[in-house]
Amino acid sequence: xxxxxxxxxxxxxxxxxxxxxxxxxxxxxxxxxxxxxxxxxxxxxxxxxxxxxxxxxxxxxxxxxxxxxxxxxxxxxxxxxxxxxxxxxxxxxxxxxxxxxxxxxxxxxxxxxxxxxxxxxxxxxxxxxxxxxxxxxxxxxxxxxxxxxxxxxxxxxxxxxxxxxxxxxxxxxxxxxxxxxxxxxxxxxxxxxxxxxxxxxxxxxxxxxxxxxxxxxxxxxxxxxxxxxxxxxxxxxxxxxxxxxxxxxxxxxxxxxxxxxxxxxxxxxxxxxxxxxxxxxxxxxxxxxxxxxxxxxxxxxxxxxxxxxxxxxxxxxxxxxxxxxxxxxxxxxxxxxxxxxxxxxxxxxxxxxxxxxxxxxxxxxxxxxxxxxxxxxxxxxxxxxxxxxxxxxxxxxxxxxxxxxxxxxxxxxxxxxxxxxxxxxxxxxxxxxxxxxxxxxxxxxxxxxxxxxxxxxxxxxxxxxxxxxxxxxxxxxxxxxxxxxxxxxxxxxxxxxxxxxxxxxxxxxxxxxxxxxxxxxxxxxxxxxxxxxxxxxxxxxxxxxxxxxxxxxxxxxxxxxxxxxxxxxxxxxxxxxxxxxxxxxxxxxxxxxxxxxxxxxxxxxxxxxxxxxxxxxxxxxxxxxxxxxxxxxxxxxxxxxxxxxxxxxxxxxxxxxxxxxxxxxxxxxxxxxxxxxxxxxxxxxxxxxxxxxxxxxxxxxxxxxxxxxxxxxxxxxxxxxxxxxxxxxxxxxxxxxxxxxxxx
Numbered sequence: 001x002x003x004x005x006x007x008x009x010x011x012x013x014x015x016x017x018x019x020x021x022x023x024x025x026x027x028x029x030x031x032x033x034x035x036x037x038x039x040x041x042x043x044x045x046x047x048x049x050x051x052x053x054x055x056x057x058x059x060x061x062x063x064x065x066x067x068x069x070x071x072x073x074x075x076x077x078x079x080x081x082x083x084x085x086x087x088x089x090x091x092x093x094x095x096x097x098x099x100x101x102x103x104x105x106x107x108x109x110x111x112x113x114x115x116x117x118x119x120x121x122x123x124x125x126x127x128x129x130x131x132x133x134x135x136x137x138x139x140x141x142x143x144x145x146x147x148x149x150x151x152x153x154x155x156x157x158x159x160x161x162x163x164x165x166x167x168x169x170x171x172x173x174x175x176x177x178x179x180x181x182x183x184x185x186x187x188x189x190x191x192x193x194x195x196x197x198x199x200x201x202x203x204x205x206x207x208x209x210x211x212x213x214x215x216x217x218x219x220x221x222x223x224x225x226x227x228x229x230x231x232x233x234x235x236x237x238x239x240x241x242x243x244x245x246x247x248x249x250x251x252x253x254x255x256x257x258x259x260x261x262x263x264x265x266x267x268x269x270x271x272x273x274x275x276x277x278x279x280x281x282x283x284x285x286x287x288x289x290x291x292x293x294x295x296x297x298x299x300x301x302x303x304x305x306x307x308x309x310x311x312x313x314x315x316x317x318x319x320x321x322x323x324x325x326x327x328x329x330x331x332x333x334x335x336x337x338x339x340x341x342x343x344x345x346x347x348x349x350x351x352x353x354x355x356x357x358x359x360x361x362x363x364x365x366x367x368x369x370x371x372x373x374x375x376x377x378x379x380x381x382x383x384x385x386x387x388x389x390x391x392x393x394x395x396x397x398x399x400x401x402x403x404x405x406x407x408x409x410x411x412x413x414x415x416x417x418x419x420x421x422x423x424x425x426x427x428x429x430x431x432x433x434x435x436x437x438x439x440x441x442x443x444x445x446x447x448x449x450x451x452x453x454x455x456x457x458x459x460x461x462x463x464x465x466x467x468x469x470x471x472x473x474x475x476x477x478x479x480x481x482x483x484x485x486x487x488x489x490x491x492x493x494x495x496x497x498x499x500x501x502x503x504x505x506x507x508x509x510x511x512x513x514x515x516x517x518x519x520x521x522x523x524x525x526x527x528x529x530x531x532x533x534x535x536x537x538x539x540x541x542x543x544x545x546x547x548x549x550x551x552x553x554x555x556x557x558x559x560x561x562x563x564x565x566x567x568x569x570x571x572x573x574x575x576x577x578x579x580x581x582x583x584x585x586x587x588x589x590x591x592x593x594x595x596x597x598x599x600x601x602x603x604x605x606x607x608x609x610x611x612x613x614x615x616x617x618x619x620x621x622x623x624x625x626x627x628x629x630x631x632x633x634x635x636x637x638x639x640x641x642x643x644x645x646x647x648x649x650x651x652x653x654x655x656x657x658x659x660x661x662x663x664x665x666x667x668x669x670x671x672x673x674x675x676x677x678x679x680x681x682x683x684x685x686x687x688x689x690x691x692x693x694x695x696x697x698x699x700x701x702x703x704x705x706x707x708x709x710x711x712x713x714x715x716x717x718x719x720x721x722x723x724x725x726x727x728x729x730x731x732x733x734x735x736x737x738x739x740x741x742x743x744x
Contacts, residue, residue, distance in 0.1 A: 015443055019433045022440060026432060027425030034424055038417025048407035049134040051141045054398040055125045055148075057088045085123060088394075089116045092127070097148055105143035107136045114144070124397070134403035141400040149394050160387045167380045174373035178366060185362040204349050205360040211342035218335035225328035232324055236317040243311050251303040257296045264289040439641045445663050448646050449634060454490065454662035455483030457513065459669050480520035483664060487517070490661040491631055498599065498609040498629040499661070502622045504645045505615050506537070508637035509666040514612040515543040517633075521608050522574035529566065529606040531577040533625055534614045535586035538579035544569050551580025556594045562601050575606070586614075591624045599628055616649040626658035638665045 020027065091097060093116060102109045113130045127144065131137040268285045275282050349357060439445050442453050457479050491497045501517070503510040511534070518530040531552060532540035541548045546567045554560035555577075566575045583589050602609045611629060613622040626632050632653065636646065653660060 012443075015441065018441055018443075020426065020429055023429035023432055027422065027429050030425030030428050031418065031421035034421030035414070035417045038413055038420075042408050042410055042413040042417075045408040046132050047405055048130050048132060049137050049403040050128055050130045050406045051134075051137040051400050051403040052126065052128045052398075053141050053145065053396065053400045054119070055127060055145055056395055056397050057085060057123050057125060058393040085118050085125070089118065089125065091151070092116050092125070092144070092148055097144070097151060100147040100151070101140060101144040104147050105136075105139040107131075107140045111136055112140045114140075130406065131403075134405075137403040138400050145394075145396045149396075152394050156393075157387075160383065164380055164383055167376045167383065171373050171376040171380070174369045174376065178369035178373065181362055181366040181369060185366060188358060188362065201352055201357065201360045204345060204352070205357060205364060208342070208345045208349060209361075209364075211338060211345050214338040215335065215342055218331060218338045221331035222328065222335050225324060225331045229321060229324045229328055232317065232321045236314065236321065239313055239317065240311055241314070242308050245307045245309075247305045247307070248302050249305055251300055253299050253303075254296065254301065257292055257299060261289065261292045261296065264292060437642045437644055438639060439636055439643060439646070440639060442638075442663075442665060444643060445634075445636050445641070445646060445665070448643060449650050449660060449663055451634070451660045452662045453665065454486040454633065455479060455664045456668045457483070457509070457516075457664065457666045459667040476516070477520070480516045483517060484520040484524060487631075487633070487661065497607070497631070498603060498611070499631055499633055500611045500613050500622070500625050500629040500658075501633045501635060501664075502613045502626070503615050503635040503637070504617055504641055504649050506618060508615070508635050508641060510615070510635040511539045511543060511612050513633070513635050513664055513666060514540065514610050518574055518576075518608075518610050519571055521610075522571045525573065526607040527573045527605075528608045528610065529575050529577060529602055531602065531609060531611045532579040533590060533611045533621065535579055535582055535589070535621065536614055536619060538582070538612075540576060540612050541578040544576050546576050546578055548578050549580050551578035552598075553580035553583050553589065555580075555598060556589055556592065558594070562598065562605070566605075577602075587620045587624055590621050596628060616652060617645055623652050623656045623658075626653055627656045629659075631659045631661035633661055633664055635664045635666050638668050640667075 093114060098114065099109070102112075111131055111133070115128045115130075117126050118124070119126050127141065129137045129141040129144070131140070264285055268282065268289065271279075271282050271285060433440075442456075446453055458475055487499065491499075501510050501514045511532075514530055518528045522528045530540060530544075532538045533552060534540075535553065538548065538551075540546075541551075544567075546569075550560040550565045552565070555562050555565050562577075565580070566577055568575055589595065599609075611625055613625050616622045634646075634649075650660075
């Protein structure tokens with residue numbers, strides 16, 4: 001069977017274009033529907049207007065400037081920061097700001113859509129408001145910055161007031177503590193009659209306070225370092241001292257044993273030159289050799305190597321422990337120094353009365369409270385001044401623009417609807433093509449069959465159309481001339497060519513193709529025999545106005561000779577072998593030795609033998625015949641034949657090793673094939689010759705009815721001979737009966 005480069009599963013771009021041209025109706029309908037829905041939706045949409053403005057947010061502003069004084073006050077300054085740009089965007093979108101903006105602008109709540117974005121990594125905010133009312137969008141966007149600035153200003157003032165209140169509370173606390181200390185100091189002075197202690201005593205008291213602070217600091221350092229040492233030591237105790245690694249390697253004992261075996265085998269080979277195998281010396285070597293082989297068999301193929309190394313983590317841990325111990329030692333030394341210093345100070349204070357020491361401490365504490373209260377008071381004054389001089393952290397840098405219409409974008413929506421509709425239509429067309437099992441393109445059959453297309457036969461619409469003599473011409477005759485030429489090239493070099501013409505199912509026009517191709521070949525001057533091997537529904541005798549009996553079955557059973565069964569036609573060189581009586585077992589008869597002998601006889605009597613076989617899927621007859629002919633022509637009804645059926649028939653022909661010469665497309669219409677540029681151009685050349693000649697002559701032959709007297713034929717009855725009243729065949733061949741006869 002021919003499976004050359006014609007067989008291909010690839011679909012070219014031209015095939016897709018042809019599919020879209022053929023399915024253009026569904027594409028246009030889908031595109032129009034979606035375009036219409038898009039157009040109606042667009043024109044029914046409410047208009048949307050947009051207004052825009054810009055604001056600058058000074059994210060580095062702290063409301064009232066930097067402050068490097070009191071840490072608590074600095075914390076308030078930090079809290080008064082307006083925040084980063086992302087934070088301000090969320091503040092603008094907050095429900096409180098939006099509600100206030102609706103109220104400020106007089107716009108109905110929920111009628112404006114707000115969008116805020118940062119302009120290219122800057123502190124500038126692009127603000128846009130969209131609404132179905134142009135004036136509402138502009139008024140809302142005009143009120144929003146004012147509301148936002150009021151919100152920021154109020155928050156800043158609230159923070160300043162909180163800071164001032166906090167400072168005042170601290171001043172009050174310090175003044176209260178100062179009064180208590182001054183009262184106690186006054187009482188002590190009244191007792192000691194000393195208004196102020198010596199300056200040296202004050203210094204010693206200050207040194208004592210500092211030494212106590214140093215001792216507390218050193219004690220904390222010692223405790224921390226000792227805890228670190230203990231933690232590291234516990235962590236080290238949990239680490240293994242050694243790390244053991246294992247590695248599986250090939251057992252080296254195997255190599256040594258194999259080497260010993262090789263030496264013993266070499267030694268034994270040398271000894272066999274001088275000794276016989278039964279000699280004691282040889283037997284001793286054999287025993288040693290066998291022992292080594294047994295040893296090799298017992299030796300495991302691999303062995304495990306163990307590597308034990310000291311844990312490298314221990315070294316790092318020991319380094320950390322040593323550092324922690326040094327830190328602990330330094331802390332203890334510092335603690336010892338602080339304690340020694342404290343002892344020295346205490347020793348110096350031992351010579352001073354306790355009353356003087358107490359008075360010196362109270363005087364120092366009173367001075368500390370006085371300085372703290374004074375510092376907080378200065379902070380309050382500084383805060384008030386800075387708050388009044390602080391720049392506004394937010395300002396509008398662009399007035400709201402007059403709102404303009406942004407939706408719906410009619411042109412864009414219509415273009416989008418058209419594109420979507422076109423894409424949906426194309427998808428539906430491809431889906432329809434995928435689900436359609438019919439042969440709609442010549443490439444479909446060519447791809448499935450793996451054979452070329454040899455001809456296109458147009459659809460005959462006239463009720464009594466006939467293929468007349470060559471001089472009458474016409475597109476139908478021209479199509480068979482092309483088919484005749486292509487078949488001739490496909491069978492070049494074959495003497496006595498035998499062709500089988502078949503189809504997938506009944507009704508595709510195979511019998512009509514047999515008749516017309518036989519006429520076309522006969523008009524070319526070749527000797528042609530048309531054989532009706534469709535022993536189930538024979539029609540060839542109707543096509544040529546011949547009698548059905550005697551025919552093929554008569555020849556096969558031996559009741560009639562081949563020469564007697566062959567019937568002449570009005571076409572010179574064309575003879576017909578009709579079916580004869582219908583047998584009950586056509587497949588067995590067509591596969592008989594008599595049929596193979598008949599093949600040889602027909603080859604000798606004609607240049608071309610054309611067999612009209614049953615459809616391939618209707619019976620096994622065509623499969624039997626396809627293996628005995630030179631080539632098979634497969635007739636496909638354009639637009640009706642099923643791909644699955646052709647694929648099945650192609651598998652059957654492959655099993656029979658049939659040689660498929662090519663495909664003949666039947667019942668081609670100009671509208672059906674115009675979607676394929678290549679074949680459309682091919683078909684147009686047929687139309688160039690298409691005119692309607694006047695038909696000459698009349699039906700004068702008597703068609704014999706179909707006889708089922710096959711058993712009578714086997715018995716040699718008289719029913720096998722033609723009727724005595726039969727008329728001769730007329731002068732023109734009835735090749736094309738009608739469009740209905742094409743379905744035979």
